[in-house]
Amino acid sequence: xxxxxxxxxxxxxxxxxxxxxxxxxxxxxxxxxxxxxxxxxxxxxxxxxxxxxxxxxxxxxxxxxxxxxxxxxxxxxxxxxxxxxxxxxxxxxxxxxxxxxxxxxxxxxxxxxxxxxxxxxxxxxxxxxxxxxxxxxxxxxxxxxxxxxxxxxxxxxxxxxxxxxxxxxxxxxxxxxxxxxxxxxxxxxxxxxxxxxxxxxxxxxxxxxxxxxxxxxxxxxxxxxxxxxxxxxxxxxxxxxxxxxxxxxxxxxxxxxxxxxxxxxxxxxxxxxxxxxxxxxxxxxxxxxxxxxxxxxxxxxxxxxxxxxxxxxxxxxxxxxxxxxxxxxxxxxxxxxxxxxxxxxxxxxxxxxxxxxxxxxxxxxxxxxxxxxxxxxxxxxxxxxxxxxxxxxxxxxxxxxxxxxx
Amino acid sequence: xxxxxxxxxxxxxxxxxxxxxxxxxxxxxxxxxxxxxxxxxxxxxxxxxxxxxxxxxxxxxxxxxxxxxxxxxxxxxxxxxxxxxxxxxxxxxxxxxxxxxxxxxxxxxxxxxxxxxxxxxxxxxxxxxxxxxxxxxxxxxxxxxxxxxxxxxxxxx
Numbered sequence: 366x367x368x369x370x371x372x373x374x375x376x377x378x379x380x381x382x383x384x385x386x387x388x389x390x391x392x393x394x395x396x397x398x399x400x401x402x403x404x405x406x407x408x409x410x411x412x413x414x415x416x417x418x419x420x421x422x423x424x425x426x427x428x429x430x431x432x433x434x435x436x437x438x439x440x441x442x443x444x445x446x447x448x449x450x451x452x453x454x455x456x457x458x459x460x461x462x463x464x465x466x467x468x469x470x471x472x473x474x475x476x477x478x479x480x481x482x483x484x485x486x487x488x489x490x491x492x493x494x495x496x497x498x499x500x501x502x503x504x505x506x507x508x509x510x511x512x513x514x515x516x517x518x519x520x521x522x523x524x525x526x527x528x529x530x531x532x533x534x535x536x537x538x539x540x541x542x543x544x545x546x547x548x549x550x551x552x553x554x555x556x557x558x559x560x561x562x563x564x565x566x567x568x569x570x571x572x573x574x575x576x577x578x579x580x581x582x583x584x585x586x587x588x589x590x591x592x593x594x595x596x597x598x599x600x601x602x603x604x605x606x607x608x609x610x611x612x613x614x615x616x617x618x619x620x621x622x623x624x625x626x627x628x629x630x631x632x633x634x635x636x637x638x639x640x641x642x643x644x645x646x647x648x649x650x651x652x653x654x655x656x657x658x659x660x661x662x663x664x665x666x667x668x669x670x671x672x673x674x675x676x677x678x679x680x681x682x683x684x685x686x687x688x689x690x691x692x693x694x695x696x697x698x699x700x701x702x703x704x705x706x707x708x709x710x711x712x713x714x715x716x717x718x719x720x721x722x723x724x725x726x727x728x729x730x731x732x733x734x735x736x737x738x739x740x741x742x743x744x745x746x747x748x749x750x751x752x753x754x755x756x757x758x759x760x761x762x763x764x765x766x767x768x769x770x771x
Numbered sequence: 772x773x774x775x776x777x778x779x780x781x782x783x784x785x786x787x788x789x790x791x792x793x794x795x796x797x798x799x800x801x802x803x804x805x806x807x808x809x810x811x812x813x814x815x816x817x818x819x820x821x822x823x824x825x826x827x828x829x830x831x832x833x834x835x836x837x838x839x840x841x842x843x844x845x846x847x848x849x850x851x852x853x854x855x856x857x858x859x860x861x862x863x864x865x866x867x868x869x870x871x872x873x874x875x876x877x878x879x880x881x882x883x884x885x886x887x888x889x890x891x892x893x894x895x896x897x898x899x900x901x902x903x904x905x906x907x908x909x910x911x912x913x914x915x916x917x918x919x920x921x922x923x924x925x926x927x928x
Contacts, residue, residue, distance in 0.1 A: 443897055444894070444895060444897075445895070446856040446857055446858070446894070446895045446899070447856075447857065447858055447895070447899050448895075448897065448899075449897040449898065449899055449900060451897075452897050483897075484803075484838075484840050485893065485895075485896050485897060485906070486897065487909045488909055488910070488911055523799075523800070524800075524803060525838075526799065526802075526803060526806075526838035526839070526840040526841055527838055527839035527840035527893070528837065528838050528839065529894060529895075540799065541796060541799075542795055542796050543794075543795040543796045543797060543798030543799045543800075543834070544795070544798075544834065545833060545834055545837035546837060546838070547837075561796070602899065602900070603900065604858035604899035604900050604902070605857075605858055605861060605899075606861065610858075610899070610900035610901075611900045612900075637857075641856075641857070667857060667858055667899070669861075673861065678857060681855075681856065681857045681860055682857065684855075685856060685894055685895075688894060689894060691837075
């Protein structure tokens with residue numbers, strides 16, 4: 366039955382380390398804007414939604430912009446298949462996320478924060494609104510926060526209505542503006558021209574949660590975890606064939622095989638890193654590490670054991686993209702349909718090898734020609750699954766054998 | 772289609788406009804409120820919203836058709852959505868799907884003849900660690916098995 370509020374005591378080096386409501390905000394006001402930006406820059410924090418853009422750069426650009434109003438948007442449109450870390454953060458650690466938003470508002474000079482919560486998480490709306498009321502009562506939101514004369518900030522929550530593409534930041538802004546969630550051309554970027562045309566920072570839930578810890582404990586502390594290029598830790602949403610699915614906080618740079626041991630995965634054939642838009646990693650590459658420098662991910666880890674048909678997995682992903690493409694640009698709208706048709710032909714064993722090669726080329730075209738991240742990344746699983754499971758899916762050995770005369 | 776008689780919905784939409792404002796960003800919030808109460812957004816409601824927000828009715832319609840949780844046609848009193856994404860699929864979504872279909876005598880995308888339930892699929896509910904997952908209106912159920920799913924649906928009025 367319904368187990369929404371998992372009352373597990375979670376442990377982890379950064380996100381799940383000790384933190385008390387409001388601590389980060391107090392520290393932020395003490396140290397001032399420049400020092401906040403310096404700490405975040407020093408921490409090397411990159412966007413946790415998957416794209417990995419340096420958070421400090423985003424904030425500095427918005428802080429430097431000269432505008433009458435600025436906005437902080439928390440992207441809680443967690444729609445990537447296999448991702449559920451934001452659900453856990455919002456339900457169990459709202460103080461981290463909202464304090465992060467207040468800190469962001471203070472730093473860039475915004476008075477308004479908006480949480481864009483996916484429609485599927487409507488049941489979280491009420492508890493979050495109750496939490497925000499509590500923050501207002503504690504003067505962590507509202508006018509003159511913590512007695513600071515020049516700092517007013519408040520947060521509202523807006524619901525999505527079931528569109529995966531709205532996780533793309535410009536589509537999200539379109540949706541907030543009451544329009545179809547169709548991504549915009551970039552540039553201009555939201556840091557200059559965002560919500561209602563004003564400079565806007567759009568950050569992932571986990572990014573904002575990390576900020577609260579970084580401001581409180583320092584960039585140095587944060588980067589003792591992880592690798593040089595991927596500092597800190599990451600929340601991994603683990604599902605599929607393993608004994609202990611759930612959210613894990615692990616330092617960046619962990620090997621895939623070590624993660625599989627931790628979650629109790631056996632007979633693993635492949636791991637999908639980064640959800641349907643990510644890549645599929647076969648057993649032979651389980652030595653690879655999770656991080657921006659190798660297998661980058663927004664945290665979705667889906668595990669497949671030996672009993673799974675990779676063609677069925679791929680079909681599920683492509684059906685997802687056909688359904689969720691916004692239809693605005695041709696490579697994504699038509700391309701995903703063509704890739705799905707290809708899978709259906711493979712199922713019926715009605716294909717030629719050159720046809721499959723053409724489809725992979727089409728996928729590579731979509732990667733460069735699509736307007737937004739959805740179409741640019743939807744062929745990733747198609748290409749990586751077909752290349753890594755050539756033999757299983759097409760019943761052909763792609764390597765070929767040179768004839769050696771005896 | 773132009774409808775002329777005064778409808779209590781007009782007043783309701785006027786109140787929503789007072790609450791959310793008459794600027795464009797209010798559109799989605801107003802549509803969501805109407806959707807929640809009436810389970811769909813009628814031609815009349817669309818026409819009233821476009822009048823009060825001063826935007827073309829086709830704009831309103833185009834927004835409704837974009838989002839999978841907004842409907843321009845009547846649906847059942849209860850909307851049941853089963854997650855079809857990979858982790859729920861691997862956890863046994865197919866068995867739940869066929870049991871529910873058999874029990875209600877309809878396919879996904881259809882509404883029971885008594886208007887009690889509309890069945891739909893949903894793309895990733897964010898319950899991948901607890902699949903198969905199902906939502907009845909806005910209540911989420913996890914670790915579904917065919918028997919439990921059918922029991923839940925028979926309790927829905």
